[in-house]
Amino acid sequence: MRSVLHNDVQYVKGVGPRRATLFGRLDVRTVEDLLYYFPRDYQDRRHFTPIAALEEGEFAVIKGEVLATGLSKTKKGKKVFRLIVDDGSGRLPCLWFNQAYLDNVIKQGEEYVFTGKVQRYQTLQMANPEFERLKEGGEELSQAGRIVPLYPLTEGLNQKALRTIIKQALDQYLPSVPELLPDDLRARWQVIPLDEAIRTIHYPADREALKAARKRLILDEFFILQLALGLKRERRASQAESLPHSPVTPLRDRYIAELPFNLTGAQRRVIREIKEDMTTARAMNRLLQGDVGSGKTVVAVCALLTTVDNGYQGAIMAPTEILAAQHYENIQRELAPLGLKTVLLTGGVKGAERKRILREIEEGTIQIVAGTHALIQKKVAFKQLGMIVIDEQHKFGVRQRSELRKKGFQPHVLVMTATPIPRTLTLTVYGDLDVSILDEMPPGREKVKTYWIGPERLNRAYAFIREQAAQGGQAFIIYPLVEESEVLEVKAATEMFEHLKRRIFPGLSLGLVHGRMTAGEKQRAMDDFRRKKTMILVSTVVVEIGIDMPDATVMLIENAERFGLAQLHQLRGRVGRSRRQAYCILQGNPRTEDARRRLQVIKSIDDGFLIAREDLEIRGPGEFFGTQQTGLPELRMGNIIADIRLMEFARRQAFKLLERDPALKDPELSTIRRRLMERYGDRFELGDVG
Ligand code: ADP
Ligand code: MG
Numbered sequence: 001m002r003s004v005l006h007n008d009v010q011y012v013k014g015v016g017p018r019r020a021t022l023f024g025r026l027d028v029r030t031v032e033d034l035l036y037y038f039p040r041d042y043q044d045r046r047h048f049t050p051i052a053a054l055e056e057g058e059f060a061v062i063k064g065e066v067l068a069t070g071l072s073k074t075k076k077g078k079k080v081f082r083l084i085v086d087d088g089s090g091r092l093p094c095l096w097f098n099q100a101y102l103d104n105v106i107k108q109g110e111e112y113v114f115t116g117k118v119q120r121y122q123t124l125q126m127a128n129p130e131f132e133r134l135k136e137g138g139e140e141l142s143q144a145g146r147i148v149p150l151y152p153l154t155e156g157l158n159q160k161a162l163r164t165i166i167k168q169a170l171d172q173y174l175p176s177v178p179e180l181l182p183d184d185l186r187a188r189w190q191v192i193p194l195d196e197a198i199r200t201i202h203y204p205a206d207r208e209a210l211k212a213a214r215k216r217l218i219l220d221e222f223f224i225l226q227l228a229l230g231l232k233r234e235r236r237a238s239q240a241e242s243l244p245h246s247p248v249t250p251l252r253d254r255y256i257a258e259l260p261f262n263l264t265g266a267q268r269r270v271i272r273e274i275k276e277d278m279t280t281a282r283a284m285n286r287l288l289q290g291d292v293g294s295g296k297t298v299v300a301v302c303a304l305l306t307t308v309d310n311g312y313q314g315a316i317m318a319p320t321e322i323l324a325a326q327h328y329e330n331i332q333r334e335l336a337p338l339g340l341k342t343v344l345l346t347g348g349v350k351g352a353e354r355k356r357i358l359r360e361i362e363e364g365t366i367q368i369v370a371g372t373h374a375l376i377q378k379k380v381a382f383k384q385l386g387m388i389v390i391d392e393q394h395k396f397g398v399r400q401r402s403e404l405r406k407k408g409f410q411p412h413v414l415v416m417t418a419t420p421i422p423r424t425l426t427l428t429v430y431g432d433l434d435v436s437i438l439d440e441m442p443p444g445r446e447k448v449k450t451y452w453i454g455p456e457r458l459n460r461a462y463a464f465i466r467e468q469a470a471q472g473g474q475a476f477i478i479y480p481l482v483e484e485s486e487v488l489e490v491k492a493a494t495e496m497f498e499h500l501k502r503r504i505f506p507g508l509s510l511g512l513v514h515g516r517m518t519a520g521e522k523q524r525a526m527d528d529f530r531r532k533k534t535m536i537l538v539s540t541v542v543v544e545i546g547i548d549m550p551d552a553t554v555m556l557i558e559n560a561e562r563f564g565l566a567q568l569h570q571l572r573g574r575v576g577r578s579r580r581q582a583y584c585i586l587q588g589n590p591r592t593e594d595a596r597r598r599l600q601v602i603k604s605i606d607d608g609f610l611i612a613r614e615d616l617e618i619r620g621p622g623e624f625f626g627t628q629q630t631g632l633p634e635l636r637m638g639n640i641i642a643d644i645r646l647m648e649f650a651r652r653q654a655f656k657l658l659e660r661d662p663a664l665k666d667p668e669l670s671t672i673r674r675r676l677m678e679r680y681g682d683r684f685e686l687g688d689v690g
Contacts, residue, residue, distance in 0.1 A: 005032040006175050008050065013172070014165045022156045034169045037162075038201055038217075038636060039149030040209070045115060046146055050210075050561075056120045061144045063087060063113045063134070067343065071103050081106075087115060093125045106131065113144040125187070130160055142167035142203075147210075149202050170199055180220055180675065182668040185653070191216040215646070216592035218638035222650035224672060225635075228680035229431030229651075230658045233285075235686065236432065242283035242410045243386050245310045247275065250303035251338055258334075266440035267295055271302045273436050274414065278306055278387075284412035287430050290438030291608035292418045292573025293445065300389040300437070301331060303414050308340065308367045311385025315369045317376075317404060319395035321346045321519050322526055323546035328370035335368065345371035345380070348519025376403040384408070390415040392545045402685075418545070418573065419566055419612060428647060430638050432684075449577040450584045452603045453559075461585050462504050465554050468583075469508055469535045473553030476574055479536045489540050496558075505536060514540040525635040544570050550578040559600075560588035561595040565615040566640045568602045594618055616641065 009028055017477030023029070028037050049060040054336045064087030072080050078099040085092050094114055096102055106112065116129030125301045132143040142148070142163045151162040175197050179186070186193070192200075192212050200213035236660035256263065256271075270288060275283035290296045316331075318324040328344035335342060343357050343366050353403035358365045364383030369375065373396070385408030390401055393415040405413055415433070426435055453461060479496045497512040513525040522542070529537045530549060537552075538541070544567055545596070555575045560568065568586070576582035586603070590596040640647060658664075664673045680686065 003032075003178075004083075004173060005035070006032065009034055012165060013168050014161075016355055017160075019165075021153055025154045025597060026152070026157075031169060032174050032177075034166060035173060035198055036636060037151065037166065038480075040145050040148040040152045042204065042584065043150055045144040045148050048087075048145065048568045050111075051085070051092045053089070054092065054124055056118055056124060058118050058120055059116070061113060061115045062092065062126075063111065063145070064092075065111050066106060067091065069103065069106060070109050071100055083108075084548045085112065093123065094127075094129055094131075095125065099128075110134075113141060116142045134159075138266065140167075140203075144605060147204050149204070162447050164624075166202060170202060172324050174199060180671050183665075185629045189219060191219060194220070202348075205499040205672045214637065214674065218643055218646050219650055221635055222643070222647050223654055224676050224679065225428070226431065226647075226654035227658065227664070227672070228676050228684050228686065229428075231664075231676075231686055232655050232684040233432040234287060234658065236283070241281060242278075242282065242294045243310070243312060243384070243591060245278040245306060245412075247279045249306050249309040251276070251309045251340070252302050254338060255301065255305055261442065263298065264295065264438075264440045264442055266290075266438045266680045267299055268440060270299050270436040273434075274299070274303050275306060276374045277434070278412050280304070283410040284551060285433050286414050286436055287426070287433040288438065289426070290415045290416070290418060291441070292570060293441060293577050294418075294438040295442055296391070296416045296418070296438060297330065298328070300391065300416060301334070303387055303389060303412070304331075304368055305335075306385035307412065310386060310424065312384050313361070313364060313367055313369070313382050314389070315371070315375055315382070315385060316389040316391060316406070317371055317373065317396075318391045318546060319372070320545065321348060321372055321543060322513070322522055322542055323391065324370050325519075325523050326525065326547060331368055331370060340367050341365060342368040342370065345374050346370055346519055347372060347374050349374070349500045373400055376400055376407070380407065382407055385411045387411060388413045393417050394419045395545065399653050401413065417568065418608065430687070431651075435573045442580065444579040445576060446579070446581045447606055448555075448572055448574065448582045448584050448608070450586065450603050452599050454589060457586060458558075458587055461556055461587065463582070465536065465556065466505065466508070468553050472532075473580065474529065474532065474549065474550065474551050475536045475551075475554035476543065476571075477536060477556045477558065477572055478541065479538060479542070479558040486515055489556075490514045493540050495540060500536070500538060508536060510536045510538060512538045513542060515542050539570075541567065543574060547574055548577055549574065551580070552577075553580050553582045553583045555582070556587065557585070558587045560586035560599060561590035561600075562588075563609055565601060565618065567600050569608055569611050572602065573608075 001067060007025050008031060009015055009030055010017050012034060028034050045061045048063045051062055067086050069083040069085045072082065074080060078097050080095055080097055080100045081099055082093060082095045083106060085094060113134065113136040114126060114129040114130050116126040118124055119127060130143055132141055143160060149163060150159060174195050177198060179194050197213040197216035200209050201217060204210035241334045254474055272615040277286060288296055300316060303317060318327055318329055325344060330340065331342050334433050337566055345357055349357065361369060362381045362383060388404050388411050390396060394417050405411060468475060473656055479493055493514050497510065501510045511525045511528050513522055528534045531553065552575045555572055557571055572584040575584065588599055590599055597618060601611060605611050628677060
């Protein structure tokens with residue numbers, strides 16, 4: 001049944017085609033959108049001031065009868081419309097410049113409310129005040145005499161127009177707004193009815209009422225989101241008849257037995273969780289969070305080997321060529337002795353070599369493929385892909401993740417990230433995933449000592465690097481970050497490299513790596529560094545994530561103020577990956593408060609979770625996650641940080657309801673189901689649910 005709420009906004013009184021276009025810019029297309037176009041703030045205009053009591057400079061609301069009106073001109077020829085208003089206590093002149101049409105709008109003898117600043121110009125007066133005519137029968141005002149909304153504007157739509165139109169829409173359409181929540185839920189949650197909440201959010205009687213309205217609307221929004229996440233998860237579970245995996249895993253067991261170290265307790269726990277997932281009938285869909293250096297790769301390899309043990313193929317996708325190559329080399333080195341065939345597939349692999357690799361992947365003679373997003377290209381077809389690992393998944397888009405999944409028949413999926421976010425936020429952003437956490441570092445790791453220096457102390461930092469090198473410690477020098485221009489960035493790094501080589505470290509061997517090199521060149525630079533043919537690696541941010549060089553002890557970041565918190569934490573994570581004491585030196589001269597705060601945070605905090613929380617605070621959730629990247633839902637009312645308690649509550653309630661009614665079949669839930677499908681149906685690929 002089509003509701004009037006779906007009518008085009010242009011048919012709302014006072015809108016019309018021209019304004020409908022303007023509303024389009026605000027994403028308001030239907031009557032319902034208009035009702036849900038919430039104020040950004042409010043102004044208290046409840047009290048009328050008697051004209052006799054007005055004071056110069058105050059912002060006031062007055063109510064009175066218009067005694068006389070008239071048009072005149074200033075000396076410079078501007079048209080001025082003037083009037084005198086009388087409220088019984090006194091009289092006040094009001095005037096408007098360049099709005100001669102008001103002569104036909106404001107009527108002598110009628111009562112009006114005027115809102116504006118009181119100025120003195122010979123006498124007290126108001127220039128360009130907002131006005132609204134008092135309607136017959138004491139009908140409610142929209143512009144004054146109450147707490148009034150302040151809406152986000154767009155050019156061509158001012159506050160007065162928005163208030164008038166929305167007030168009109170509220171009066172006309174609010175009775176058609178169906179209550180979303182079944183009575184029992186509403187009673188249990190102790191929230192006000194939806195229509196009342198919508199009216200109140202636009203025109204609250206007082207702060208208390210506003211709070212109640214906000215709570216109701218936030219809960220609706222969160223509840224629907226969590227129901228959608230729950231449905232997505234249910235769907236995947238029920239349809240994902242995965243490839244059956246046996247718990248007998250000889251290769252995996254041998255790999256673990258031959259590791260040169262003991263697994264940490266956390267690694268063992270997570271490996272077990274993954275194995276349990278893989279041996280059930282439904283496809284695993286798990287997020288692994290662990291701070292930089294916590295040892296996620298070993299866990300990933302175990303997952304890949306489990307699928308190989310069962311006769312299927314595994315793939316691991318990384319966001320950069322360098323990292324993909326590193327994974328490939330590790331896997332190759334560790335697994336070739338077990339008789340496994342692995343390959344590296346990146347954009348850099350071309351021609352006959354590429355053809356051969358693609359053929360072997362398709363024939364199934366290759367068991368494990370490491371690669372970049374080159375893995376998700378159309379031409380890549382697997383014989384039977386059983387396990388997918390996505391490393392540093394926050395660097396990929398949602399779409400890329402699901403593309404890879406489509407390469408297999410319900411493969412198991414493990415996504416890994418070192419950008420830890422608070423648990424409850426995980427539940428929002430990755431609400432359909434199961435979560436494992438590596439909350440324990442391999443033993444013997446020392447905290448990376450972090451210093452923040454100005455440019456004048458660079459020479460001391462260089463001297464320190466020389467000392468470290470003399471003891472076998474390698475150094476990264478990250479330089480610099482030139483925003484928006486990889487060409488400039490490469491130029492700067494290259495020049496710096498030459499300078500350092502000639503003038504600063506003449507006795508040491510230096511390497512250079514940057515994004516403009518070919519895959520082979522990058523590879524060589526990384527290999528030389530790994531084999532300690534070079535002791536210092538000058539680099540752009542291409543080494544930001546994942547790179548593992550156990551003998552590196554110094555990370556020197558020049559112009560550190562130009563990096564974001566997550567980047568700095570990742571870069572620092574490139575060192576301190578063995579028992580050697582490691583150092584991170586931030587050379588920076590911050591000019592903004594935010595940049596200063598970032599360096600302070602990195603200097604004083606080493607826990608990735610805490611840093612992420614700070615980051616979230618400095619940047620806000622939108623920028624932190626990148627809405628596009630992670631599929632973070634855009635929320636109109638609620639704030640996933642400030643309103644986190646309500647989010648947790650909504651999640652519990654949603655999951656409880658889904659347990660009782662997994663497909664939301666209850667007719668009392670039909671409105672919720674419709675809203676949910678409208679908002680999240682496509683985004684979560686909910687198909688024909690409902
Ligand atoms: P990340 O979680 O950042 O991806 P890695 O998987 O690259 O971390 O591991 C970091 C380093 O720690 C690697 O050199 C790896 O070999 C080593 N490592 C992993 N697990 C352990 C462990 N249990 N004991 C000692 N070293 C470990
Ligand atoms: Mg890693």
